[in-house]
Amino acid sequence: MKIGVDIRALMDKQYSGVSEYTSILLRTLLRLDNDNEYRLFYNSFRDVRSRIGNFEHPNLEVKRSHYPNKFFNYCLQKSLAWPKLDRLAGGVDVFWSPHINFSNFSKETKHVLTIHDISFLHYPEFFSYRKNFWHRALALKKLASECAAIVAVSENTRQDIIELLKIEPEKVHTIYSGVNPGVPMPGPEEERNFFRRHELKKRFILYLGTIEPRKNIAGLIYAYNRLRDENVNLVDLQLVLAGGSGWRNRLIYRAWEESPYRRDIKFLGYVSAREKELLYQRAEVFIYPSYYEGFGLPPLEAMARNLPVITSNVSSLPEVVGPAALTVNPHDINEIAKALELVVTDSQVRTRLIKAGQEQIHNFSWEKTAKRYLELFNSL
DSSP: OOEEEOOGGGGGOOOOOOOOOOHHHHHHHHOOSSSSSSEHHHHHHOOOOHOOOOOOTEEEEEEEEEHHIIIIIIIIIIOOHHHOHHHHTTTEEEESSSOSOOOOTTTTEEEEEOOOOHHHOOGGGGGHHHHHHHHHHHHHHHHHTSSSSEEEEEEEHHHHHHHHHHOGGGGGEOOOOHHHHHHHOOOOOHHHHHHHHOOOOOOOEEEEBBGGGGHHHHHHHHHHHHHHHHOOTTTEEEEEEEBBBBBSSEEEEEEOEEEEEETGOOOOOOOOHHHHHHHHHHOSSSEEESOOOOOOHHHHHHHTOOOOOOESSSTTTTHGGGSSSSSEEEOOOHHHHHHHHHHOHHHHHHHHHHHHHHHGGGOOOOOHHHHHHHHHHHHH
16 A cells, blocks of 8 residues: 655644654654555755655655745645645555645545644634634635545544534544653753753743643743742742744733743743753643643653643543643633642642553553554555
8 A cells, every 4th residue: 555644744943743743653654564655745845854854664755846835735735726645645545644734635545634633713813813814724624524534633622523524423533642752861061051041940830832822821820920929938939931932922921021920930932852851850840721732742741751740621631631630720720820839839749640640641652543543544
């Protein structure tokens, strides 16, 4: 069988979310599968091979078209429904799209689309005008209806796809993600320089993800204010917010500017994989109070690094973290503050959450994910 893969998500300058998912899962598929042939496709006018990285497999080819991306997406794919991606990939039996994107396929090719979440249908107000225009232009309902199969990364996302996109239930398959592997820790000198550069103390609460409204970062800042107001002995506890800047985050930075503890609230920006490991290893607690997630990898990553986790009790997050995290109402500032207070002041709670997290992560592995995908490809 010839399997085409859309690797346009790997053209991102900074990997996160979908790009990490695509890279790790594709490499796992190639490691496990010696029977099928793979054709990786991307379009770029510029040379972005350094971002995509090298893929080694005896039965693999990388195919690239050279159109300017906006022309390729809006003029060719959106307006003309040409050229067909499976043909650009050299002719394939199954074509897998790890992310929603502008695309068209020949009738004989089985298209498998992974949908990570449809938060833009639930909360369009959390996205910029440009993002909302892009989502509307994609015509997701039509794209999904033409697929041979759809992969949802959680049961919650599966139900959203069925209900909001009106897709037949038997066509939508839940396949959980794995837990991202760690990278080697930086040496002592690099670690000291990193913490000195960002003025980080020994004790801190960690959030890691894009700085955008859906992640409820303003609410987290308000909860941190309340935690500090009510616990004068936590004067040495910082709030560290690591992640690239997203969109519509003006109110987030306003909440920071108005905080009486703004000097102890640190925006680090995008952090590398090695820097992320440093933060996981040194943090006191990981918090992820998002309003909506299709899956939510960061809480699982934190559990794998022996961190106690606090996250929201909505969307897919309870499904993913199970009983291994404290779950809170993301709309309740007091509840978030109380959960933080409990974890940073009660060592027994911390120990219980860490132990439960180590058990929970065994439910998720990239090998399981890849094997489920191969079963799906073969069934088509």
